[in-house]
Amino acid sequence: MANAIIFPEPGESRNHSIHAKGTVLRRRWRHSLSSANITPQKPIPQKNHRLLVVEAKGKRGIPGQYQRAAPPPLPKLEDDGNPKFVIFIRMANVYLWYPLNIVTGGTTAKIMVSAKDNFLGKYVYKDTLARNLAAVVYRDEKEMQKMAIKQFRVLRSATEFRYGYKLVENNNLRAALGANDVIELPTQDELKTVVDKVKDFFGEAKESFGKITFLNQETENSSDGDTTGPTSNSKEGTCSGKLEGFDAAITSADRFGVTTVKQDLDSLLWIANSTELVLKLLTSLTLLQSWRLIQEEQHNKVNGRMRTPRQILIVLLILHSPVFSSSSPDAVDPETIVQQVNEKLNVSRRKLGFLSCNTGNPIDDCWRCDKNWDKNRRLLADCAIGFGKHAIGGRDGDIYVVTDPSDDPVNPKPGTLRYGCIQKDPLWIIFSRDMVIKLKQELLMNSFKTIDGRGASVHIAGGPCITIQYVTNIIIHGIHIHDCKQGGNAYVRDSPEHYGWRTVSDGDGVSIFGGSQVWVDHCTLSNCHDGLIDAIHGSSAITISNNYMSHHNKVMLLGHSDDYSPDKNMQVTIAFNRFGEGLVQRMPRCRHGYFHVVNNDYAQWEMYAIGGSAAPTINSQGNRFLAPDDSEIKEVTKHEDAPESEWRKWNWRSEGDLMLNGAFFTRSGAGASSSYAKASSLSAKSSSLVDSITMGAGSLKCKKGARC
Numbered sequence: 001m002a003n004a005i006i007f008p009e010p011g012e013s014r015n016h017s018i019h020a021k022g023t024v025l026r027r028r029w030r031h032s033l034s035s036a037n038i039t040p041q042k043p044i045p046q047k048n049h050r051l052l053v054v055e056a057k058g059k060r061g062i063p064g065q066y067q068r069a070a071p072p073p074l075p076k077l078e079d080d081g082n083p084k085f086v087i088f089i090r091m092a093n094v095y096l097w098y099p100l101n102i103v104t105g106g107t108t109a110k111i112m113v114s115a116k117d118n119f120l121g122k123y124v125y126k127d128t129l130a131r132n133l134a135a136v137v138y139r140d141e142k143e144m145q146k147m148a149i150k151q152f153r154v155l156r157s158a159t160e161f162r163y164g165y166k167l168v169e170n171n172n173l174r175a176a177l178g179a180n181d182v183i184e185l186p187t188q189d190e191l192k193t194v195v196d197k198v199k200d201f202f203g204e205a206k207e208s209f210g211k212i213t214f215l216n217q218e219t220e221n222s223s224d225g226d227t228t229g230p231t232s233n234s235k236e237g238t239c240s241g242k243l244e245g246f247d248a249a250i251t252s253a254d255r256f257g258v259t260t261v262k263q264d265l266d267s268l269l270w271i272a273n274s275t276e277l278v279l280k281l282l283t284s285l286t287l288l289q290s291w292r293l294i295q296e297e298q299h300n301k302v303n304g305r306m307r308t309p310r311q312i313l314i315v316l317l318i319l320h321s322p323v324f325s326s327s328s329p330d331a332v333d334p335e336t337i338v339q340q341v342n343e344k345l346n347v348s349r350r351k352l353g354f355l356s357c358n359t360g361n362p363i364d365d366c367w368r369c370d371k372n373w374d375k376n377r378r379l380l381a382d383c384a385i386g387f388g389k390h391a392i393g394g395r396d397g398d399i400y401v402v403t404d405p406s407d408d409p410v411n412p413k414p415g416t417l418r419y420g421c422i423q424k425d426p427l428w429i430i431f432s433r434d435m436v437i438k439l440k441q442e443l444l445m446n447s448f449k450t451i452d453g454r455g456a457s458v459h460i461a462g463g464p465c466i467t468i469q470y471v472t473n474i475i476i477h478g479i480h481i482h483d484c485k486q487g488g489n490a491y492v493r494d495s496p497e498h499y500g501w502r503t504v505s506d507g508d509g510v511s512i513f514g515g516s517q518v519w520v521d522h523c524t525l526s527n528c529h530d531g532l533i534d535a536i537h538g539s540s541a542i543t544i545s546n547n548y549m550s551h552h553n554k555v556m557l558l559g560h561s562d563d564y565s566p567d568k569n570m571q572v573t574i575a576f577n578r579f580g581e582g583l584v585q586r587m588p589r590c591r592h593g594y595f596h597v598v599n600n601d602y603a604q605w606e607m608y609a610i611g612g613s614a615a616p617t618i619n620s621q622g623n624r625f626l627a628p629d630d631s632e633i634k635e636v637t638k639h640e641d642a643p644e645s646e647w648r649k650w651n652w653r654s655e656g657d658l659m660l661n662g663a664f665f666t667r668s669g670a671g672a673s674s675s676y677a678k679a680s681s682l683s684a685k686s687s688s689l690v691d692s693i694t695m696g697a698g699s700l701k702c703k704k705g706a707r708c
Helices: 107-114 119-139 141-151 153-157 194-202 246-256 258-263 265-272 275-284 287-302 309-320 334-344 349-357 377-383 417-421 565-569 673-677 687-693
Strands: 015-020 023-028 084-091 098-105 161-167 209-214 398-402 427-431 435-437 449-452 458-461 466-469 472-477 480-482 490-495 498-502 510-513 516-521 524-526 533-536 540-545 548-550 552-554 556-558 571-575 583-585 589-591 594-598 610-613 617-621 624-626 637-639 652-655 658-660
Touching (some): 107 119, 119 141, 141 153, 377 427, 377 449, 377 472, 417 427, 658 687
Parallel strands (some): 427 449, 449 472, 466 510, 480 524, 516 540, 524 548, 533 556, 540 571, 571 594, 589 610, 610 637, 624 658
Antiparallel strands (some): 084 098, 084 161
């Protein structure tokens, strides 16, 4: 191990800062083999070495010293223009990643990485790229496990492993070795799909990745300090006898011959008739291959020769395999490819929504694919999911346009937001232009109303905000709600015929008080006096989705008090939200009812993420939790206002959640199926898809005539 690269165990650091009642304490780093504190000493002038002094505990008068040479430098990465990925390993039941080796990609991987920030490219980047990397890992899995166990002793007791990866950006290997934001690779079972079985009919697939650089050993034949490491199977991304490129794929298909292929089409008919599978195949193509396929079909159309759907399916099955990867150095610019592919895939959202949107978010894929969303605004009401899926808002009413940002709490003028919200008839409320609305008192909603901010930048800020009190069927979509203040001790109108005296309000962004069938979607919320979204006093049938929340203390309260029994029937879905920077607690804090927390992205918390009291049922599925660096606040959950003997009976479970940076979820309860059935509102997706599902969280910038 003299030439091995020694990595610190995940979680180790030289200093820990602990905040306790305003006091900053310093904890000295402890050596892994001793319980004594390390006392920093002046380094001995010695070239390329560091001195680590450890005071032995319990041996008086026998000062002990321990010296360890500095670890060897990181492997030198060849700057050949190809992307490089750090492969990580962890135990299946412990979310602590260990860096293992480096994989160098080829031209196809380069195209996908270049297009990762594009709308279509992001989906390909998350799916096809991960599958190719996984294929490389499992091909050399035994060797990788041996190296991992040799370097990280904690892995010796593991019987099952998981693998992940990070892209080496700007050739900065040191940054890529951090254990944060590791993307988990699919398991071998997940790679064995129906498509793989069909591909086996045509022959084995070859991965689009070649050279593997091990982080903890040097190449046996290396010289002059070369530490690029051994290559997989001594071949750099090549496989003799295999065809590459689009033209080769077509040649391979033609080689089988239409008549030969037709002999086996009967066994593949069910695949050709499966629209969902075909769509998944299409979206799994690399961008370059997709565009070349479109060009080929256009050429055939001009010459009066079109492939049948079955022939196209065979070509797609072949292209889906990484064996046919473009290796041309003159590849088309990925940005241009993405734009062209998006134009060609501009199809009806009802028929090919999954293909044209590629988000995996069922709400967004329902409406964002429609470039005529501005003319079909009210179709949004059909896209709701979760416990609030029946909230239709003002779907069955007229369009009301807000043209005036002013506000009068008692006598609102036509054209103002308040005037539309208090009307008795259903209304779909939109905005003529960008505006900031500073309400003088809380905005009291009437039933069957939609506030739709798409197409404009609408901010409700600087005053009291939105109250949904004893009304039903409310949709709030696409607006910014921030810096909300308390209101009250004033008269406020709640209908054309009535206004009344209001006591002091809480200062919430959205306050749901005895409301039902409520859907808050794609809003950006921050920095309010009390909560960002609170639901109390018997509110139920609520969905809170696709919102971006940041810079706030008490984010979300669901349930009035421990003694308020009507909240026992509360059902709330919290899905596809991003809990961003500057959040402290209550994401959410629950009481009594049933709460489905699904496919959210938790980027930060300063106390806890999910908490509750009074025996709520919390069903956490497919979320991503990134714990803070502070070792004292790694726990996701907080059971409040009850001794452990009591809260151990509460039904809190975590299924498929991704725990990062030491995050952990404290489960409780017997897990009665009837209880969790009431806390289940939709099918959770894999936590590995959270990034793509929530990438559009918050208010969207939508333009008329284009997909939002």
